[in-house]
Amino acid sequence: MVIVLLVVAALAAAPSSSLVDCPSTLAVEQKPVAPPARWGAAADGSPHRLAGITFFDGPPAERASLVYDDEASAEKEWTGIWHFEPNPRGFWIACAYSGTSIVLSRRLPAEVKVCRVAYEQESREGPVGEIKRIDCR
16 A cells, blocks of 8 residues: 655654754654555554654765764663764755654754764663664754
């Protein structure tokens, strides 16, 4: 089934001193293009929560995603750290949300030199979980 997604609104995340932050949730309108015969469709109204962050060298459409170049661990937290040198193409952030293929993206302000993304982590060897905070300065 093909689904058409339209962004209805982005709800702002809690205020922070970071120069860039992803909205914590995203409201979207979803509807099937051609529902199968004898089937109905309805949206459940659940919010789409921030699920992932990717940084890019240039616009995200060019798919030049960047891997963190440093990391830090603390009790129940893992942080990926990206450092940015001046670049005429610019650096971009993309914010992905659970339950939708809609991704919000924007160019980072030129003054951003480093971004830290902290995730919940139950153990040092365990997978990372929910995003706790984004700090771009």
